[in-house]
Amino acid sequence: MSGGRHILWLKVIWVGTVVTALYLPIVSVILASLANTRYMRFPHRVWTLDAYRAAAADYTTVTLHMISLQIALCVVLVSVLLGTIGAMAYARYDWKGRSLFQRLIVLPIFFPQPVLGLALLLSMSALGIAPSWKTAVVAHAVWIVPIVTLVISIRLFGYDVAQEEAAFDLGASRWQVAREITLPALWPGIFSGALFAFLLSWSNLPLSVYTSGADTPLPLWLFSRTATNYSPLVPAIAVIGTFVSGLIVLLLLAVRQLLARRT
Amino acid sequence: MRRNPGLWYALPLIVAMLLFFAAPMVIVVWYSLMPPRSFALTTDIGLQNYRSAFADGYGRPLMWSLLGAALTTLITAVLAWPTAKILHRHTGRWASLVTALIALPIFISESVRLFGLSVFLMPGGGILAGTLNALFDVQIGTILNTRLAALVGMIYIHFPFMLFPLLLGVAMIPADRIEAARDLGASSWAVLREVELPLAAPGLLVGGLLTFVLCLGANAEAAILGGRAVTVITATIEQRFNYAQDWPMGAALTVLVIVVTAALVFPAVRRIDLNRMLRR
Numbered sequence: 161m162s163g164g165r166h167i168l169w170l171k172v173i174w175v176g177t178v179v180t181a182l183y184l185p186i187v188s189v190i191l192a193s194l195a196n197t198r199y200m201r202f203p204h205r206v207w208t209l210d211a212y213r214a215a216a217a218d219y220t221t222v223t224l225h226m227i228s229l230q231i232a233l234c235v236v237l238v239s240v241l242l243g244t245i246g247a248m249a250y251a252r253y254d255w256k257g258r259s260l261f262q263r264l265i266v267l268p269i270f271f272p273q274p275v276l277g278l279a280l281l282l283s284m285s286a287l288g289i290a291p292s293w294k295t296a297v298v299a300h301a302v303w304i305v306p307i308v309t310l311v312i313s314i315r316l317f318g319y320d321v322a323q324e325e326a327a328f329d330l331g332a333s334r335w336q337v338a339r340e341i342t343l344p345a346l347w348p349g350i351f352s353g354a355l356f357a358f359l360l361s362w363s364n365l366p367l368s369v370y371t372s373g374a375d376t377p378l379p380l381w382l383f384s385r386t387a388t389n390y391s392p393l394v395p396a397i398a399v400i401g402t403f404v405s406g407l408i409v410l411l412l413l414a415v416r417q418l419l420a421r422r423t
Numbered sequence: 424m425r426r427n428p429g430l431w432y433a434l435p436l437i438v439a440m441l442l443f444f445a446a447p448m449v450i451v452v453w454y455s456l457m458p459p460r461s462f463a464l465t466t467d468i469g470l471q472n473y474r475s476a477f478a479d480g481y482g483r484p485l486m487w488s489l490l491g492a493a494l495t496t497l498i499t500a501v502l503a504w505p506t507a508k509i510l511h512r513h514t515g516r517w518a519s520l521v522t523a524l525i526a527l528p529i530f531i532s533e534s535v536r537l538f539g540l541s542v543f544l545m546p547g548g549g550i551l552a553g554t555l556n557a558l559f560d561v562q563i564g565t566i567l568n569t570r571l572a573a574l575v576g577m578i579y580i581h582f583p584f585m586l587f588p589l590l591l592g593v594a595m596i597p598a599d600r601i602e603a604a605r606d607l608g609a610s611s612w613a614v615l616r617e618v619e620l621p622l623a624a625p626g627l628l629v630g631g632l633l634t635f636v637l638c639l640g641a642n643a644e645a646a647i648l649g650g651r652a653v654t655v656i657t658a659t660i661e662q663r664f665n666y667a668q669d670w671p672m673g674a675a676l677t678v679l680v681i682v683v684t685a686a687l688v689f690p691a692v693r694r695i696d697l698n699r700m701l702r703r
Contacts, residue, residue, distance in 0.1 A: 271684060
């Protein structure tokens, strides 16, 4: 077939274009961070890392990262806990209300995120609670917990229930079964769930807009500084923030490797 | 046989969702029924906010958001379909690398990526305009601060949300089904319409729903790329809450968005069998 080669090339060009289009803006951020002028004139007359030095010296950088980290870690904790338990109901057990439960639990994913945040803001203010990073955790969790539940459930669908039954028949206690059979089977799902939760929370903008109050997480700060008071500090902090999240993910992967080697 | 503990495992999630998802929705509806510019929840309820929502020109931003969401959903679907087919067809190291490369940007904050798109498109000293000027001495204009730019931003941000459900959907098409249709003399168009689309429909539905709903709430695209060319509903709502200090009006507009969303989501979620999609 002579057409085969042409089609293959077309496919390569198509996929290449898609990937390039997705990464051009990201590369642009990096390029913008290497300038030293407020008004960008690309190609820069002076290429410099000044913005990174300024970001490293600025205490705001640390504060922003700490707030985002606080929120993300709490979201990971909450969503792994609720998601693991929820996944048991979603995929492991067959029970009467399961099909309804499965449908209702995904609803928050299919809701506009600012609407979720606003609804929470109004509820909090009706209860007299001031918005802060803690309320942002709640807002993030409402959207992220269902996703983590689905991620863990995917693993559970392939889980062989007979293993548990066998362990019980051999005289294992409920706790032993949970620790030796169920959790190890769930572990890869829990790990990917935690990774998803961390990354989705770290990068989320719309859920934080109304709910974070005076504690500004990284994406929200970047959003407001892009609109007003722009300087190369903004793309520099954007690059630093993305690198930090990448490092944290690598760290988590390394921990998993270590744990896997031990057992 | 041991007692089935499914409901007990479901309980924590159900309680959390009632408290932090269902209850806030009720509160928003309650707020929307309060007299204009009040900050407290009372029993003095009425529909005046909804009446002024339709009378005072709040319909336009809602229309823009709906139009933007519909266009984005359509265009991302058209772009994602061939991409999903290619990625599904070719397995192996390259395909997984490309899939990972496409997934990665989801985890970079949309404020970062939209900012990047805006410096890329900026006129004069922007990345694209500056490069063309320096290399080829070509001057180009910009689409920045137009409705088109906001739409491009929405497509850019939401493409992966369409692609990944669609990949699950495309995986549900048995290869022999396409072969069989071809052998029976079906044209490519007929195969697409009669075989592939119906079989991949669940993925298309999930991707479409996710994209549409996320776009309905999207604000950053219009704010960063659209300039003042377009006001979306979330921007109007934010403006009601922050500057106008008219919470009940903001709540009423929010309820309208929720109603539109629910009208789409409830029937779709009833039809989608996520179990079948995830259990491959």
